[in-house]
Amino acid sequence: MTFSLGPRATSAGYRLAAFDQIGSTNAEAMALARDGVLGPMWFVTSEQTAGRGRRNRSWIAPRGNLAGSILEMIDVSPAVAATLGFAAGLALETALQRVSVEASLRSAGSDQLKFSLKWPNDVLAGKQKLAGILLEAEAVAGNRLAVVVGIGTNVVAAPEGTPTPATSLAALGVQIGAEELFAVLSDAWVEFRGIWDDGRGFDAIRKLWLQRAAGLGERVAIQTGGSPLEGTFETLDESGCMIVRTSDGRLVPVAAGDVYFGSAASVGAT
Template structure:
């Protein structure tokens, strides 16, 4: 089976560059943008050898997993572009739900899983990391901002020794291929890209994201450089910042950091 766009993505005019193996789909997408590609365009592979997550952590996708990035060039500020990641996470969660339902129908008696969005960029199942997301942006010399949203999904295998324990769809009993999930994602991205609407629809995206968020109302600890913030995960604000309610009742906005929930909050904040 080969990678193909879903029918909605094809109708919306998305391009596709599929690779048997590549270093990083995000890096390839941004390189193409620097060379004049204006998209919208997907870059996808089942084997990524030099992928990166947040804070330049390695994200290696062994053959059979899914690494996919979408390039959008638009006239928005970097701050607005950052909120596109919430729409991208929603698109992937929806795609996972759809292929899981189909897999459930094929395999009678399998569990229906709940995919939850962890701020700022993970998708968890049963408290384990299934996907990692990275949004990057760069101003183009001829105008516009090139925004690349990439996501790595553990289809057949998950890395070991990660800060948050990881899992794969295969380990969860969801037997789908990378190609099937990608086709669904390309279609759901059109849907949520339309809702986000270059940031104008972030209020609706925020609402939908919070409905699927991991840890709302739970104890949370965030390591931001040398500082530590502890409290309760209250919400996200209209810029995408995580809002922590501290023990003394203050509501503190967090723009970035390492996030630990529940029992892990004590470890992460130690």
């Protein structure tokens, strides 16, 4: 089976570059954007050898996993572009729900899985990381912003020794190929990219994201480089910051950091 766009993505005019193997789909997409290639365009592979996650962490996709990046040219500020990552999370969660439903129908008696969105950019199955998202933006010729959203999903295998324990669709009993998942994801992207509407629809995206948020209303500890910030995950604000209510009642916006559910003692231990 080869990679192909879903029917909705094809009708919307998206293009596709598929690779048997590549270092990084994000790097390829941004390099072509600098050379004048316009989006919207997907770059996808089932084997990525030099991918990156947040904070330059290695993100390797062994053969059979899904690594894809979508290039969009958007006339918005970088701050607004950053909120597109939440639409990406919704698109991926929706695609995973759809393929898991299909898998459960194919396998009589299997349970439908539930997924959740962990701020700012992970998809969880239970308490385990199933997928991650990396958004990068760069000004290119014509004063336009090239936005590349990288999406990596553990389809057949999951890394070990990660800060948050990881899992794969195969380990969860979902027997599906990266190609099938990608086709569904490409259509879901069109849906939520449309709702986001160059940031004008972020309020709707925010509400949908909160309905799927992991740990909402629960204790969190956030590592931002200094001492952990502890409190309760209160909500998501209009710019995409996590709002944490501290023990003294303060509402603290957090723009970036590693989130751990539970107390500060759990930071770095899960």
